[in-house]
Amino acid sequence: MYKKIILYGVVLGLLIIGLKFAEYRFLIRSNSFEIYGGLIAILFTVVGIWGGSKYIKGKEVTVIKEVMVNAPAEFAVNENNLKHFNISKREHDVLILMAQGLSNQEVADKLFVSLNTIKTHSSKLFEKLNVQRRTQAVQEAKKLGLVP
Amino acid sequence: MYKKIILYGVVLGLLIIGLKFAEYRFLIRSNSFEIYGGLIAILFTVVGIWGGSKYIKGKEVTVIKEVMVNAPAEFAVNENNLKHFNISKREHDVLILMAQGLSNQEVADKLFVSLNTIKTHSSKLFEKLNVQRRTQAVQEAKKLGLVP
DNA sequence: TTTCAACTCATACTTTAGGATGATTTTGGT
DNA sequence: ACCAAAATCATCCTAAAGTATGAGTTGAAA
Numbered sequence A, B: 001m002y003k004k005i006i007l008y009g010v011v012l013g014l015l016i017i018g019l020k021f022a023e024y025r026f027l028i029r030s031n032s033f034e035i036y037g038g039l040i041a042i043l044f045t046v047v048g049i050w051g052g053s054k055y056i057k058g059k060e061v062t063v064i065k066e067v068m069v070n071a072p073a074e075f076a077v078n079e080n081n082l083k084h085f086n087i088s089k090r091e092h093d094v095l096i097l098m099a100q101g102l103s104n105q106e107v108a109d110k111l112f113v114s115l116n117t118i119k120t121h122s123s124k125l126f127e128k129l130n131v132q133r134r135t136q137a138v139q140e141a142k143k144l145g146l147v148p
Numbered sequence C: 001t002t003t004c005a006a007c008t009c010a011t012a013c014t015t016t017a018g019g020a021t022g023a024t025t026t027t028g029g030t
Numbered sequence D: 001a002c003c004a005a006a007a008t009c010a011t012c013c014t015a016a017a018g019t020a021t022g023a024g025t026t027g028a029a030a
Helices: A001-026 A029-055 A079-084 A089-099 A103-113 A115-129 A134-143 B003-027 B029-055 B080-086 B088-097 B103-111 B115-129 B134-143
Strands: A060-069 B061-070
Touching: A001 B003, A029 B088, A079 B061, A089 A103, A103 A115, A115 A134, A134 B029, A134 B061, A134 B080, A134 B088, A134 B134, B061 B103, B088 B103, B088 B115
Parallel strands: A060 B061
Antiparallel strands: none
16 A cells, blocks of 8 residues: 555656656747646546546445245344345335236326326336246245235 | 546636636645646545546455245146146246246247247247236246246 | 436336137047 | 147237436425
8 A cells, every 4th residue: 555655656656757748858948837737637647547447336236145944933123134125115005006916007097197107117117126027926926925 | 428528627717716816826836837847636535536446346256145935835737737728748848948037039049949949839828827927827837837 | 606416207118918710630438 | 659738939019117316295304
């Protein structure tokens, strides 16, 4: 870590020396500020991107590790899993009805909202449960104890 | 996207105006190059980090998450119900894959037949099980012990 | 008060599912 | 060998489902 800081400083110093040297040799003095300013801006934008990119963490890849438990005789929603998968109350409502085999339209009617709303909810559910289809969502939901 | 680019440009423009303004008001001209150079360097390092972080993805970070799932009970096909509902062997194959959340196309691929064939099978299944949708069919099939 | 997530709904579009119908080919049993 | 059921596939069409995007509302937390 210290090495990097020192290296950084040294590089900057050399750079300034280089610029100063160039100033007296190659460039028209009257325009130097604009030119140097621009160069420095570009240079340090790149430096920033380069330096910053090392400390930026990428997308988190969540690996779900399943732990088998015995399903209880009577059903109780697994609140933990609801939280784990960040499923909202309304999404859960939709999930329950979906698991009963209802179509989106039927779910919409039961919940007194529009078909579009249900589509939105179910799309988000599929994302959160990491599935593509409602049949898979229902499967997953049952396994996770989110629905009876 | 365009908004961001425009915003970026506007901010840079204002910045340059600000620096020029400051140049004639507050700072000693003789030292201006070093001061401005340093300021610009710092500023654009930050800009680089900030701007770059939005478009540069870091190494993926793997997060392991444990979730509790219901252990599947051991399963045996209820042959009686298969006969009762007059479900053929092939239809049963389709039903099983359907219950695993596969799409018709995926079922077709697994069974090495065409999509149309699967559609025919599933249509007949829905008739025989007296349901309208595949989600209902899966529900019913599980209840009847036709699939795990 | 600002901010933010959840909820709602819309439009426009693509993809699957499902229904109706008819045709050909296997295949198991008499 | 023959028949009936099962299995295969096609075409045409409609209905649901699903994706993507934007946007207005609201309630609760900072």
